[in-house]
Amino acid sequence: ILNVEQSPQSLHVQEGDSTNFTCSFPSSNFYALHWYRWETAKSPEALFVMTLNGDEKKKGRISATLNTKEGYSYLYIKGSQPEDSATYLCASITSGTYKYIFGTGTRLKVLA
Amino acid sequence: GAGVSQSPRYKVAKRGQDVALRCDPISGHVSLFWYQQALGQGPEFLTYFQNEAQLDKSGLPSDRFFAERPEGSVSTLKIQRTQQEDSAVYLCASRGLAGVNTGELFFGEGSRLTVL
Numbered sequence: 568i569l570n571v572e573q574s575p576q577s578l579h580v581q582e583g584d585s586t587n588f589t590c591s592f593p594s595s596n597f598y599a600l601h602w603y604r605w606e607t608a609k610s611p612e613a614l615f616v617m618t619l620n621g622d623e624k625k626k627g628r629i630s631a632t633l634n635t636k637e638g639y640s641y642l643y644i645k646g647s648q649p650e651d652s653a654t655y656l657c658a659s660i661t662s663g664t665y666k667y668i669f670g671t672g673t674r675l676k677v678l679a
Numbered sequence: 680g681a682g683v684s685q686s687p688r689y690k691v692a693k694r695g696q697d698v699a700l701r702c703d704p705i706s707g708h709v710s711l712f713w714y715q716q717a718l719g720q721g722p723e724f725l726t727y728f729q730n731e732a733q734l735d736k737s738g739l740p741s742d743r744f745f746a747e748r749p750e751g752s753v754s755t756l757k758i759q760r761t762q763q764e765d766s767a768v769y770l771c772a773s774r775g776l777a778g779v780n781t782g783e784l785f786f787g788e789g790s791r792l793t794v795l
Contacts, residue, residue, distance in 0.1 A: 571721070601783060610683065611770070613783035656721060658784075666735070667712070667784060669721040 571659045573670035580647050581678050587643045588673040590657035594638030598662040602631055602642055605672070606653040614642075614655075647677040681705070685771050685787035692761045692794050700756045700790045704773030711754050712784065713746055714770040722770055728754060761794045768792075 572591045580586050592600060599618045605611040615624040620635040628645045644651055654674045658667040684703040692698050704711050710729055714722035715738075724738040730751040739746070743762075748754040758765055768791050772784035 573721075603784075603786075608788070610786040610788045611784075612786070616783055665710070665727060666724050668724070669714070671719070671721040 571657060571668050571670040573655075573657060573673050575673060576671065577674035577676070579676045579678060582647060582649060584647050584677075585643065585645045586647055586675070587641050588655060588675075590640045590642070590659075590670055592638050592640070592657070592659035592668075592670075593661065594635060596662040597635045597638070597659070598664075599660040600633055600635075600640050601658040601660070601667065602640070603656040603658065604653045605656060611656060642673075644675075647675075649677045649679050651675060652677045683771060683773055683785050683787035685769075685790050687790060688788060690790060690792050692792065694761060694763060694794055696761050696794075697757065697759045698761055698792060700758075700769050700771075700792070702754045702756070702771030702773075702787060704752065704754070704771070705775070705785055706752075708773035708775050708785070709751075710774040711748060712772045712774075713754070713756050714772065715740075716768045716770060716789070718767075725756070725769075758792075761792075763794050766792055766794045 574589050602614040603611040615631045617633040622633040624631050630643045633640045654672040656672045658669045686701045712727050713725040716722045726746045727735040728748045731748050743759045745757045768789040770789045772786045774782045
């Protein structure tokens with residue numbers, strides 16, 4: 568994988584459903600992986616900064632895992648709420664650079 | 680303010696006009712990034728500053744794009760002779776010294792440019 572790829576591009580879930588999305592990134596020279604949440608008409612905000620293989624981070628109902636050897640990260644949302652509706656972006660940073668390479672994002676819509 | 684501030688939030692330009700987009704980062708943040716997000720795409724890197732030094736401008740799409748940060752705080756992205764393909768959201772982000780290269784980015788709300 569040369570670029571950062573996210574899937575799915577978009578999804579709709581019902582309130583209360585749990586969901587997850589994937590971020591795939593180049594595994595060679597990995598340095599860090601970021602997740603951001605971007606709500607409409609607001610600025611993107613950091614959710615997680617992950618650096619170690621096997622990292623698991625949690626913030627309320629949202630959690631993320633990291634596999635640097637195979638180059639993927641999962642973001643999980645448990646019991647989705649309408650306020651979780653946003654675009655979720657991941658960004659990969661390669662060792663020796665300062666560029667954050669972003670994926671195209673996953674647009675989540677939680678239906679009440 | 681406490682966050683990153685960008686202006687204008689919205690700009691409509693006629694093709695061929697010059698535009699200037701301003702970014703006011705969080706006070707004391709050393710690093711400043713500009714990103715371009717076209718419709719349906721993720722943010723694409725444009726340029727990076729450390730204090731007043733522009734360390735990387737490899738993402739600027741053409742010589743019509745120019746960025747500066749003369750005093751190491753406020754930054755301006757200038758686009759000359761705008762073209763329709765320049766229509767995008769331009770995001771500015773800053774980062775403090777702590778956690779260099781792994782630290783989270785603090786974004787502004789973006790400047791949405793529409794070129795007619």
